[in-house]
Amino acid sequence: MHGKGWVITGMILFAALAAFPFYWNWMGEDKPFPKLEMPEKARACVEKTEFMRANHMRLLDAWRISVVRDNLLIYTAASGETFEMNLHKTCLGCHTSTEKFCDRCHAYNDVTPPCWKCHVATGVSGEGDAS
Amino acid sequence: MTISRRKFLKTVSASCLAMTAQSAVSHGFSLPGHMTPGPRELKAKRWAMLVDMSKCDGRCTEDCIGVCHEIHNVPYIPSVEHQVMWLFQEPYENTFPDRSHELISRNLKNRKFLLLCNHCDDPPCVRACPTQATFKRENDGIVMIDYHRCIGCRFCMAACPYGSRSFNFRDPRPHIKKIHPAFPTRRKGVVEKCNFCQERLEVGKMPACVETCKKGALMFGDLGDPSSKIRRILDEKHHARRKPQLGTRPSVFYIF
Numbered sequence: 191m192h193g194k195g196w197v198i199t200g201m202i203l204f205a206a207l208a209a210f211p212f213y214w215n216w217m218g219e220d221k222p223f224p225k226l227e228m229p230e231k232a233r234a235c236v237e238k239t240e241f242m243r244a245n246h247m248r249l250l251d252a253w254r255i256s257v258v259r260d261n262l263l264i265y266t267a268a269s270g271e272t273f274e275m276n277l278h279k280t281c282l283g284c285h286t287s288t289e290k291f292c293d294r295c296h297a298y299n300d301v302t303p304p305c306w307k308c309h310v311a312t313g314v315s316g317e318g319d320a321s
Numbered sequence: 322m323t324i325s326r327r328k329f330l331k332t333v334s335a336s337c338l339a340m341t342a343q344s345a346v347s348h349g350f351s352l353p354g355h356m357t358p359g360p361r362e363l364k365a366k367r368w369a370m371l372v373d374m375s376k377c378d379g380r381c382t383e384d385c386i387g388v389c390h391e392i393h394n395v396p397y398i399p400s401v402e403h404q405v406m407w408l409f410q411e412p413y414e415n416t417f418p419d420r421s422h423e424l425i426s427r428n429l430k431n432r433k434f435l436l437l438c439n440h441c442d443d444p445p446c447v448r449a450c451p452t453q454a455t456f457k458r459e460n461d462g463i464v465m466i467d468y469h470r471c472i473g474c475r476f477c478m479a480a481c482p483y484g485s486r487s488f489n490f491r492d493p494r495p496h497i498k499k500i501h502p503a504f505p506t507r508r509k510g511v512v513e514k515c516n517f518c519q520e521r522l523e524v525g526k527m528p529a530c531v532e533t534c535k536k537g538a539l540m541f542g543d544l545g546d547p548s549s550k551i552r553r554i555l556d557e558k559h560h561a562r563r564k565p566q567l568g569t570r571p572s573v574f575y576i577f
Contacts (some may be wrong), residue, residue: 236354237352237353237354241353245350248350248352249352252350252352253356254467254469256356257523258465258467258519259456259458259465259467260356260458260460261358261362261458261460261461261523262356262357262358263356263357263358263359263362263523263524264356264357264358264359264360265352265354265355265356266354266355266356266357267353267354268353268354274359275356278502278503278505279503304508307508308468308505308506308507308508309505310500310501310502310503310504310505310506312502
């Protein structure tokens with residue numbers, strides 16, 4: 191093989207570079223999971239916590255489609271409890287501060303859903319203001 | 322290692338099948354609960370509005386327009402190019418251009434007609450929408466926009482023969498005097514229009530403009546029910562739809 195030295199050095203360099211992000215991540219400290227402020231009216235969410243944590247976006251998506259397209263309004267949860275399918279009334283009714291609940295977890299996971307570009311996050315900066 | 326052509330094809334097709342099956346399973350999401358209509362929902366086969374211009378002199382239309390725009394967070398932008406309107410007014414020649422001529426009565430000529438989305442039975446905007454963001458509800462005939470899906474292509478605006486749709490050229494929020502938190506605002510880059518107060522109907526309330534009008538010039542009812550009050554009035558009185566020759570069959574009617 192011609193230029194064996196160069197080739198092998200190149201391969202080692204490439205491997206080191208490619209592995210760097212993994213190494214960096216592994217060496218770094220874990221960011222602590224953000225502390226979410228639970229509603230003061232401490233009762234259960236629409237569905238079980240594990241389900242909501244994993245699937246709240248799917249639930250909201252299904253709610254939206256049902257409300258705007260199929261004239262449905264009431265969601266009866268697995269527990270039998272009923273909720274109005276309304277982000278403002280139902281979700282923000284308990285989670286009054288989106289900043290201390292939604293945003294903290296979204297920031298931790300580096301996702302930026304555009305919910306509050308249209309929906310009014312009343313908790314963020316008082317009634318009526320939605321910057 | 323050698324592999325026969327037959328065995329290769331078998332392995333590849335089995336792998337493809339396995340992958341498809343896996344994605345089909347993982348995408349199937351179902352909610353643990355179930356959904357039902359609201360208990361107080363006002364129901365109709367096809368909602369329709371009747372504007373009685375013999376009662377509406379166009380002087381207080383600021384009231385119904387104002388209430389509509391306030392509760393729906395419609396921005397006020399003075400620029401004609403950028404303004405957003407759910408309810409608006411136009412003179413006779415713009416409302417009924419095909420019926421207008423130089424000798425129409427002074428009464429009609431000087432009057433401002435209240436305009437809104439016609440919620441057509443055969444809506445051209447729905448056909449134009451490439452993302453199904455705008456659609457006609459089969460249950461009650463309301464033409465709705467799902468603002469989450471709107472990509473702002475404005476095909477619907479080009480397709481609408483009534484100019485009922487507005488585009489958010491700017492972020493609307495700075496132009497809303499007081500944001501009404503219960504109803505979402507829109508964002509820059511989506512089309513918006515009147516929704517026949519769908520959010521009020523689902524909780525048992527009449528549209529805001531109908532409720533606001535003190536003169537009783539606006540009537541809202543079920544076009545699909547032959548015994549409804551609105552159908553009775555349409556049977557009795559001479560009325561007009563805008564641009565009937567286009568075959569869109571509007572759900573908004575005018576009495577003069």
